[in-house]
Amino acid sequence: MRQRASLPFLAAGLLVIAGPVAAQQGGDLLGALSGALGDAPAGSDAAASLSGRLLQLIALITVLSLAPGLLIVTTSFTRFVIVLSILRSAMGLNQTPPNIVLTAMALFLTFFVMQPVFEDAWEDGLQPLLDNAITEEQAVPRIAEPFRRFMTANTRPRDIALFQDIAARSSGEAGQEEEEAGPQEPGWRELVPAFMISELRRAFSIGFLIYLPFVAIDLIVASILMAAGMMMLPPVLISLPFKVIFFVLIDGWYMLAGSLLESYLPIAGAAGAG
Template sequence: MRLFTLALLLAVSAAPASAQQLDLGGITDQLQGQTVGGIIQLFGLLTVLSLAPGILIMVTSFTRFIIVFSILRSGIGLPSTPANLILVSLSLFMTFYVMGPTFDRAWNEGVQPLVANEIAEEEALGRIAEPFRDFMVANVRDKDFDLFADLAREREQADVSIEQADFRILVPAFMISEIRRGFEIGFLIVLPFLVIDLIVATITMSMGMMMLPPVVVSLPFKILFFVLIDGWNLLVGSLVRSFA
């Protein structure tokens, strides 16, 4: 009788557990498309946030700034001064300054209406991307854009104008334009330092100091020259004004 009573109690207690398992399965089967869509949107948002540094480099003025500052540091002859953190931070804040109107337009026309549930995600994405498109169109070289447009035609892709170009065409054209302009500005910056190096090397060779590296002597003169002409003020001002 005790064994029978124990078996009966186990059977009664197992019935709710099996019912709960069936209910969980039913809940899983009753997932709506909106829930799945919300999960996909959340995953897409996390992906965009993880790629934010790369997007910042691709569609903003950061590329030109960091290239010019790196060439300047190499031209002076200081491999680690200013430090990479300082150059990157300065480039970021200059990027925020130059891209301020673009960021404000994207926020006011795309992000705020989306947060207020006034527009859908698809429309908000187009409104956010449009200011960056206008910035890239204003600063891309026609020759670089024509290169990628011709490559798209060779692959039988859409033939569009620069105002309606796909980001797959506009972004790489804008990046190589920025790289070219960065090297052009860097070349003009390095020339005075190269002249100082040549003058110092000529003087040290004429004095018979064969074992003395000219860079050791020219480094203080290059730093002094850059400070006397207020180089940072001139360089930063010129870089900011170089953007349309």
């Protein structure tokens, strides 16, 4: 189980390490395939095989180039990075922790939450594809299905209904047919933007609750300085160490990380078991 769980991390590491080399070799291979395709007789089996390999290579390069965007729009990364950024602003720290630290923390929290989804995608779709047990057309829906379950479970029905209604009106479908058919499973066109606005809503709600105690500290310090007649002394300069020590004393990182993970774990576990 531990070996199977480490496969997504190993694959991600290999992509990062071998990315530049794969890009260079992919360009050389693309040129070789293009030349071989031009030399092959039209309509022959060799030309069909080379055309299929050329399309697979183009699809692979496209997926690799879209991987960062897919990570943001189909996982919990958005909520984590926004909450961590709001926390830094609430404490009044401009560049501490640095952006790379916040991004890395959000990334590994995302891997922790999404591990059951990654395992399902690997076992149901990617591993059979690599073993030549299924075709690419069969593998793509199997790989995407765990992500669909996760996103649907973490998206408000109201947000999904919004985009389904707009999509139906833009395509000219009659509302009477939808009422007769009942609620339909959302497609990727409706699910992705609905998931994004749901994540943004939750992230800003959490950020508001994080901001409140730090605003209270700023108000207390400002009131004390005003009462002491220190008009020219910036309150932020005095309240910053108090906010930092307050966050440390309540074990803020432990509480924040635990709360963020617990907001996903039951749903992610159910999605992975499904």
